[in-house]
Amino acid sequence: MKKLVNKVAVITGATSGMALATAKLFVAEGAHVFITGRRQKELDEAVAAIGSNVTGVVGDSANLADLDRLFETVKAEKGHIDVLYASAGMGEFAPLGQVTEESFDKMFDLNAKGTFFTIQKALPLLRDNGSIIMTGTIATIKGMENLSVYGASKAGLLVYAKVWTNELKARGIRVNVLSPGPIDTSVFVGREDMKTFMASHIPMGRIGRPEEIATTALFLASNDSSFITGSEICVDGGMAQV
């Protein structure tokens, strides 16, 4: 039986990579999915690739007016949200001595602030017993060189999940963080050297596939994870676990 029949899902930053794979799976499992991204052409292509039961809304998750427009569209089209997956995020990698203020602000604006206001602004539309998922990273666990600002900007999501689990428990809304290890998306395009390097640090001996994030997101979105909230689930081939 399909796991998201008649559910409404919103997935930010979903024109490529893991979130696009997730949008495809959610639709295959019976959901109507709203996806976002900043570039109209890529958004249109993603909507076409998903094919049906999908609405594309162009917007920047770091821009609060864009978030308002996203949820106005969701409200007008469907009236509510069952699953909110805040996945839009970005990273720039540099050692302590070379991080600029601009780069620091960009990461915190999208990863920490944008994710916060995505959830806040969706809240009036979120149905009781809904599921909130945020994309973290194992860079919050491993002291990976060059990732101090990126990891710090995502670490706040773990706190959000714990606090909001308490704040939203009366409504049965679950809040979890899905933290990928290295996954084969745009980050690794043309970077075979980087893939090989990463794989050598992963017990399973390879980097992950976007579809392996999608199946975990489906688990967190559906009733299969009905007793899981306030948690972080790492999908990392064991990289940050052993």
Ligand SMILES: NC(=O)c1ccc[n+]([C@@H]2O[C@H](COP(=O)([O-])OP(=O)(O)OC[C@H]3O[C@@H](n4cnc5c(N)ncnc54)[C@H](OP(=O)(O)O)[C@@H]3O)[C@@H](O)[C@H]2O)c1
């Ligand atoms: N790949 C990895 O190894 C890895 C590991 C751990 C965590 N993550 C996290 O996983 C998430 C997705 O990564 P990915 O590798 O799948 O990415 P990806 O393939 O590069 O896709 C990123 C998506 O987000 C959109 N996006 C970027 N900035 C946005 C913004 N400000 N507002 C709205 N949409 C935005 C992009 O479209 P536009 O450019 O058109 O906006 C695109 O649809 C991110 O949060 C990332 O930090 C990735």
